[in-house]
Amino acid sequence: MPIDNLPGILTTTTRDKERDRWLRDYEFHCPTDSVAPGGQPYIQASTVADHMMPLYSDAAKLALAQDPRQVSGAQLLTMLSPLIGEKLGAIGASGAVTIGASTGGTQIFRGDELIINNLRYRATETKLYQSGQIVPIEGIDTGPQTNQRAGTAAKWSNPRPGCVMTCTVTSQQDGSGLTGGHDAETDDQYRTRGLQAMRNPPGGGNDAQVRALAEDQSKHGVAVQRAFTYPAILGTGSTAIALVMSGDSLGASRIPTSTQVATVVSYVTGQLPPDAVFAASTLSYPVDLTFRIQWGRNAPGWVDLVPWPSYPADPDTSILDQAIVVQLSTSSLNFVLKTKNNNYAGVAPPVAGKRIAFYDAANATFVRKTINNVVGTGPWGVNCETSNLASDTAYTPLVGQRVSPWSDSLARDKYSTEAHVVRNVLQYFANLGPGEQVNTFFDQGWRQRRQPLASPTQWPNVLTSAALTAAASIDDIVADVIPIEPTLPYATPVGWQGTVSYLLQLRSMAFLPI
Amino acid sequence: MSQTFPGGAGPAGWDPVAQPSETEQQTPTGSPVYEPRGRDFAGENGKWDQEHWIDQHVDLALFVEQGSVKSAPEVGHTLRQIQRLNPVTIQADVEDRIKQALSRLLETPVIEILSIDAQVPVKGQLRVAVVYRNLRTNRTTNFARTYNAYR
Numbered sequence: 008m009p010i011d012n013l014p015g016i017l018t019t020t021t022r023d024k025e026r027d028r029w030l031r032d033y034e035f036h037c038p039t040d041s042v043a044p045g046g047q048p049y050i051q052a053s054t055v056a057d058h059m060m061p062l063y064s065d066a067a068k069l070a071l072a073q074d075p076r077q078v079s080g081a082q083l084l085t086m087l088s089p090l091i092g093e094k095l096g097a098i099g100a101s102g103a104v105t106i107g108a109s110t111g112g113t114q115i116f117r118g119d120e121l122i123i124n125n126l127r128y129r130a131t132e133t134k135l136y137q138s139g140q141i142v143p144i145e146g147i148d149t150g151p152q153t154n155q156r157a158g159t160a161a162k163w164s165n166p167r168p169g170c171v172m173t174c175t176v177t178s179q180q181d182g183s184g185l186t187g188g189h190d191a192e193t194d195d196q197y198r199t200r201g202l203q204a205m206r207n208p209p210g211g212g213n214d215a216q217v218r219a220l221a222e223d224q225s226k227h228g229v230a231v232q233r234a235f236t237y238p239a240i241l242g243t244g245s246t247a248i249a250l251v252m253s254g255d256s257l258g259a260s261r262i263p264t265s266t267q268v269a270t271v272v273s274y275v276t277g278q279l280p281p282d283a284v285f286a287a288s289t290l291s292y293p294v295d296l297t298f299r300i301q302w303g304r305n306a307p308g309w310v311d312l313v314p315w316p317s318y319p320a321d322p323d324t325s326i327l328d329q330a331i332v333v334q335l336s337t338s339s340l341n342f343v344l345k346t347k348n349n350n351y352a353g354v355a356p357p358v359a360g361k362r363i364a365f366y367d368a369a370n371a372t373f374v375r376k377t378i379n380n381v382v383g384t385g386p387w388g389v390n391c392e393t394s395n396l397a398s399d400t401a402y403t404p405l406v407g408q409r410v411s412p413w414s415d416s417l418a419r420d421k422y423s424t425e426a427h428v429v430r431n432v433l434q435y436f437a438n439l440g441p442g443e444q445v446n447t448f449f450d451q452g453w454r455q456r457r458q459p460l461a462s463p464t465q466w467p468n469v470l471t472s473a474a475l476t477a478a479a480s481i482d483d484i485v486a487d488v489i490p491i492e493p494t495l496p497y498a499t500p501v502g503w504q505g506t507v508s509y510l511l512q513l514r515s516m517a518f519l520p521i
Numbered sequence: 522m523s524q525t526f527p528g529g530a531g532p533a534g535w536d537p538v539a540q541p542s543e544t545e546q547q548t549p550t551g552s553p554v555y556e557p558r559g560r561d562f563a564g565e566n567g568k569w570d571q572e573h574w575i576d577q578h579v580d581l582a583l584f585v586e587q588g589s590v591k592s593a594p595e596v597g598h599t600l601r602q603i604q605r606l607n608p609v610t611i612q613a614d615v616e617d618r619i620k621q622a623l624s625r626l627l628e629t630p631v632i633e634i635l636s637i638d639a640q641v642p643v644k645g646q647l648r649v650a651v652v653y654r655n656l657r658t659n660r661t662t663n664f665a666r667t668y669n670a671y672r
Binding site: 054 | 552555562581590593595596625626
């Protein structure tokens with residue numbers, strides 16, 4: 008057998024084979040004796056074979072345990088803890104509160120406790136604050152429940168002199184409040200971090216060490232999903248860090264707040280020589296996806312016999328030009344639809360009774376609207392039916408958003424972990440990395456390139472047809488799927504040297520029939 | 522068997538086949554005798570008593586309870602699974618179970634059953650006597666055993 012055809016796993020025998028080997032040897036020694044079932048040699052061979060099996064099982068287990076991708080639990084901990092330490096514990100959310108204070112301000116001390124929705128938080132800096140200033144805080148309690156919306160009321164447990172007892176959670180740049188609280192690290196997350204350390208061993212102040220420091224949540228307390236570095240981005244010895252957060256739930260923003268970036272970079276720079284490392288902003292770059300899809304035999308299909316909108320019948324017409332989009336949206340039930348290129352020749356108009364779908368990014372699902380009446384010949388003013396829950400009344404479509412025909416296969420619970428075409432696409436987006444900061448590089452080396460380097464499996468920053476098709480394909484639920492928008496491959500736009508990295512984030516999704 | 526010349530004594534690479542030795546008269550290997558009281562093989566002075574392998578198969582089939590050897594659960598009899606020692610049905614029941622335990626030997630065939638006798642001498646005891654002929658040795662053996670602890 009050629010050596011490259013070997014299976015790559017430890018080959019072990021089976022219990023029956025082991026018994027037969029014993030009997031064969033026995034027969035060689037005692038050719039006139041019987042090794043048929045029921046005799047003493049047979050019983051002995053069977054017993055010995057049973058005794059051998061745990062050894063083979065252990066050997067196979069140990070062979071598999073050479074590969075960290077195959078092990079879990081205590082074995083994973085034993086393998087990775089010498090390299091990256093123990094698993095990270097649960098972390099409380101971080102952010103800031105806006106306080107009220109009397110004239111002259113109030114001295115807040117590091118560790119001063121606040122209560123928000125019966126959960127405990129503490130101030131992270133000792134400083135004199137004036138009324139209306141923001142005070143950075145972090146959770147004493149841990150877990151995702153410590154994430155709080157902006158504007159939530161907070162209360163000091165023991166207000167300092169001059170400090171108003173109540174305050175509110177400050178709104179961050181992206182509109183969120185306290186973020187980053189999560190449960191203890193799972194096996195999968197721990198394994199990913201360990202593999203990262205194996206692929207890019209940190210040490211001696213190299214960029215891998217910068218990333219390892221930035222990702223060490225146990226030290227800085229910020230739920231960084233992954234830190235990306237741009238070595239030598241502004242010349243020798245300069246390294247920019249762009250952070251990507253875990254996100255509170257699938258589909259949630261992964262952009263760090265300025266407080267989170269400041270906390271992490273302050274920790275990292277404290278561990279390294281001065282001026283070596285600085286923060287780059289990670290900015291969201293919205294993407295709209297459109298797929299053509301054929302539902303499989305185990306999934307509900309399109310609810311209308313003739314779904315609307317359909318894919319343009321004329322193959323020369325680009326879907327990018329003739330997509331049905333929202334022109335104006337006055338409420339969740341009243342909006343105006345149009346074709347993107349304002350050309351209505353050959354385009355079927357919407358009719359009353361058709362059920363259409365919009366992607367609700369905040370809840371990571373599609374919502375259904377049932378058309379009640381249509382005004383105009385294009386653009387079309389659409390009013391939706393509300394009786395018997397025919398239409399969702401909460402979500403107001405965004406201007407420019409694509410319209411899909413409705414299928415029950417599009418609906419999903421935000422927190423469901425079952426295989427779902429929307430969930431799978433979101434999962435793919437949750438593992439994207441930021442783009443580059445410069446257009447051209449000095450050489451094929453690492454200078455100015457994003458680290459870890461992007462690849463289809465390692466924090467990609469290019470949407471590809473292969474990856475999107477794979478993400479949206481589910482056995483028996485999706486029979487066929489073709490990504491048609493944006494034009495693929497779609498690379499993350501280049502940011503600004505040393506200051507900005509863009510991260511692709513899903514803004515809207517649409518599915519059209521094949 | 523062959524004799525190779527590595528060089529010097531004969532032409533290198535020449536490998537003449539040697540004459541075979543005289544065939545030895547071989548006696549069949551004996552199988553150790555299973556002794557159910559000690560659950561071991563019988564013998565003394567470090568040597569096991571020997572019997573023909575077919576007789577050993579019969580011993581193991583009728584002494585060992587089926588399923589008690591976990592690695593070879595098919596070996597043994599099911600006589601202890603008789604729920605009730607009914608004098609009317611016991612003979613037929615025991616015959617069925619004995620033939621099932623010896624089925625592999627009967628199908629080949631390497632034994633022939635001459636008689637099976639089942640008795641209930643006292644309450645809770647089953648006495649079984651099997652007379653069979655080993656077709657290889659043409660020897661007739663009387664196997665008798667009392668099975669205790671029936672309800």
